[in-house]
Amino acid sequence: MRYDVIIIGGGPAGLGVAIKASERGKRALIIEREKRLGGILKQCVHDGFGLLRFGEKLTGPEYAHRDVVTALGMGAEALTGSFVISITKKEGEYFVATTSERGLRSDSAPALVFATGCRERTARQVNIHGTRPAGVLTAGSCQHLVNLKGLLPGKKAVILGSGDIGLIMARRLTLEGAEVAGVFEAKGEPGGLQRNIRQCLDDYGIPLRMKTTVVEVYGDKRVEAVRVAPVDDDMRPVSAGEIIPCDLLVVSVGLIPENELQTSLGLTLENGTRGVAVDQYMMCVDREGVYVVGNALHVHDLVDFVTEGAMTAGSDLGSGRERQLIKIDTKNLSYIVPQYFDVSAPAQKSVFYMRSPRSMRRGVLKVFADGVEVLKKRLVNVRPPEMIRLECAVAPVDSLEITLEEESV
Amino acid sequence: MSVRLTCIICPNGCELTVTEGENPTVEGNLCPKGVRFALDELTAPVRSFTGTVATAFKDVPVVSVKTDRDIPLQMMIPVARAAAALKLDRRLEVGETAFENIAGSGANLIITGEMKI
Ligand SMILES: Cc1cc2nc3c(=O)[nH]c(=O)nc-3n(C[C@H](O)[C@H](O)[C@H](O)COP(=O)(O)OP(=O)(O)OC[C@H]3O[C@@H](n4cnc5c(N)ncnc54)[C@H](O)[C@@H]3O)c2cc1C
Ligand code: SF4
Numbered sequence: 312m313r314y315d316v317i318i319i320g321g322g323p324a325g326l327g328v329a330i331k332a333s334e335r336g337k338r339a340l341i342i343e344r345e346k347r348l349g350g351i352l353k354q355c356v357h358d359g360f361g362l363l364r365f366g367e368k369l370t371g372p373e374y375a376h377r378d379v380v381t382a383l384g385m386g387a388e389a390l391t392g393s394f395v396i397s398i399t400k401k402e403g404e405y406f407v408a409t410t411s412e413r414g415l416r417s418d419s420a421p422a423l424v425f426a427t428g429c430r431e432r433t434a435r436q437v438n439i440h441g442t443r444p445a446g447v448l449t450a451g452s453c454q455h456l457v458n459l460k461g462l463l464p465g466k467k468a469v470i471l472g473s474g475d476i477g478l479i480m481a482r483r484l485t486l487e488g489a490e491v492a493g494v495f496e497a498k499g500e501p502g503g504l505q506r507n508i509r510q511c512l513d514d515y516g517i518p519l520r521m522k523t524t525v526v527e528v529y530g531d532k533r534v535e536a537v538r539v540a541p542v543d544d545d546m547r548p549v550s551a552g553e554i555i556p557c558d559l560l561v562v563s564v565g566l567i568p569e570n571e572l573q574t575s576l577g578l579t580l581e582n583g584t585r586g587v588a589v590d591q592y593m594m595c596v597d598r599e600g601v602y603v604v605g606n607a608l609h610v611h612d613l614v615d616f617v618t619e620g621a622m623t624a625g626s627d628l629g630s631g632r633e634r635q636l637i638k639i640d641t642k643n644l645s646y647i648v649p650q651y652f653d654v655s656a657p658a659q660k661s662v663f664y665m666r667s668p669r670s671m672r673r674g675v676l677k678v679f680a681d682g683v684e685v686l687k688k689r690l691v692n693v694r695p696p697e698m699i700r701l702e703c704a705v706a707p708v709d710s711l712e713i714t715l716e717e718e719s720v
Numbered sequence: 721m722s723v724r725l726t727c728i729i730c731p732n733g734c735e736l737t738v739t740e741g742e743n744p745t746v747e748g749n750l751c752p753k754g755v756r757f758a759l760d761e762l763t764a765p766v767r768s769f770t771g772t773v774a775t776a777f778k779d780v781p782v783v784s785v786k787t788d789r790d791i792p793l794q795m796m797i798p799v800a801r802a803a804a805a806l807k808l809d810r811r812l813e814v815g816e817t818a819f820e821n822i823a824g825s826g827a828n829l830i831i832t833g834e835m836k837i
Contacts, residue, residue: 370833372784372833458782461772486769506727514796
């Protein structure tokens with residue numbers, strides 16, 4: 312079948328594109344490999360989603376449910392349980408072949424969206440000695456087992472890494488009756504949000520130890536204990552540490568955009584985000600008509616911003632802009648999305664998402680268009696795990712620069 | 721005496737400083753909700769419970785639930801224990817009440833996930 316847009320991935324990002332495109336009368340097809348739409352939100356049973364978008368504190372499944380009902384209600388179509396086998400381009404049209412229980416199928420559209428989410432760094436990617444017995448799980452797999460399968464993967468857990476999913480799982484395991492011996496973070500600063508440290512760890516007296524990591528795992532078939540030790544700035548243990556008996560090691564050491572399909576199309580990845588480079592409408596700079604949204608583009612900490620970016624793509628697809636791109640210059644940012652700006656089509660408002668490389672009590676963001684300061688915004692409590700969102704009406708001709716400076720208190 | 725707290729009400733996560741006394745004052749909040757949070761937190765902290773309950777259906781072994789209102793922090797564990805003992809034998813819609821007055825907390829458990837696939 313022919314559509315106006317084919318969206319790969321049916322999480323909040325894919326749904327956001329589908330809703331916006333359908334609203335504009337475009338025919339949208341979502342291709343999702345799982346049986347149900349909603350993406351990772353299906354397993355995020357805790358609340359805190361949607362405060363910015365709906366002004367309500369929703370759980371992950373509720374947020375997803377709203378979008379599924381809206382997207383399908385507006386006429387978007389979805390192929391669930393479907394796997395992409397090939398993507399080809401012919402005369403400005405993208406052909407996507409999929410396979411499912413229903414057999415093979417081919418669809419096409421002039422616009423293609425990657426909304427494939429992110430994956431977790433695994434225990435293999437961190438440097439731990441010892442065996443690899445059962446009972447070593449990523450925080451996301453642990454969340455999947457507990458929240459979707461109803462299984463408790465251990466009675467006494469140690470959590471490595473202070474990312475948000477690990478913090479959320481520390482509370483979840485505790486409420487399900489497991490004991491959480493502690494959360495250990497090799498870096499000097501927690502990877503997760505302060506509010507999650509308070510409501511997931513402090514509330515239940517779960518200790519958080521900084522500059523400490525798991526150096527060894529013990530056990531043949533099943534984890535029996537881990538050794539934790541304090542480390543220096545180069546991650547080298549400074550003492551022998553201590554052995555903690557446990558039957559579950561949960562690894563929460565970060566997320567990376569899922570970009571296998573994108574790289575197979577020959578799109579190049581950016582160093583800062585590990586996603587592709589896009590313009591302010593989320594269209595790939597490498598490829599006309601291809602958009603990347605949500606965690607496949609850069610890892611978000613708030614789903615509300617995932618939806619916002621996705622809707623920006625949904626409002627642009629099919630516009631047929633003759634692009635004239637400039638690279639956005641930055642100072643003192645670990646990354647910015649978009650990385651490029653189409654000066655031929657400045658929007659009424661453009662939104663920029665970025666992260667600071669370090670914590671600052673106070674900071675000031677400045678936007679310079681063609682060398683002239685057009686916006687100045689003060690920030691308080693800047694922290695690398697918290698994405699900075701900046702909205703700005705800007706219409707540069709030759710250059711656009713965004714800078715972050717620390718302000719003395 | 722002053723106490724430092726992180727407001728958990730919204731993603732801003734403001735760092736609050738509460739000066740205790742007859743008329744406690746709160747600083748560092750970006751909105752009025754932070755004041756309410758800080759005062760509750762020092763006297764009677766409340767939280768919303770989220771989790772899952774088991775079902776009688778193979779295709780959805782558990783479904784996600786939440787309390788329809790905040791409960792005292794010290795009720796989180798008793799509510800979780802009560803939820804763990806439940807089994808849902810009807811397929812309900814998102815937003816429907818699954819169990820009333822869970823663990824005597826005064827709050828009802830609401831279905832948050834889809835049970836129909
Ligand atoms: C384990 C985990 C827990 C998280 N917890 C939180 C949280 O508590 N709060 C929060 O705000 N954010 C959380 N996040 C971040 C969260 O991912 C985002 O908020 C949001 O869900 C991202 O939306 P998305 O649509 O980009 O990705 P996802 O929700 O991951 O959706 C991507 C979808 O694409 C599908 N897909 C991938 N590849 C293919 C393919 N080749 N073919 C077909 N379909 C494909 C996947 O099956 C999935 O359904 C979490 C992320 C992870 C990984
Ligand atoms: S004080 Fe207001 S803005 Fe700050 S975290 Fe609390 S609710 Fe959010």
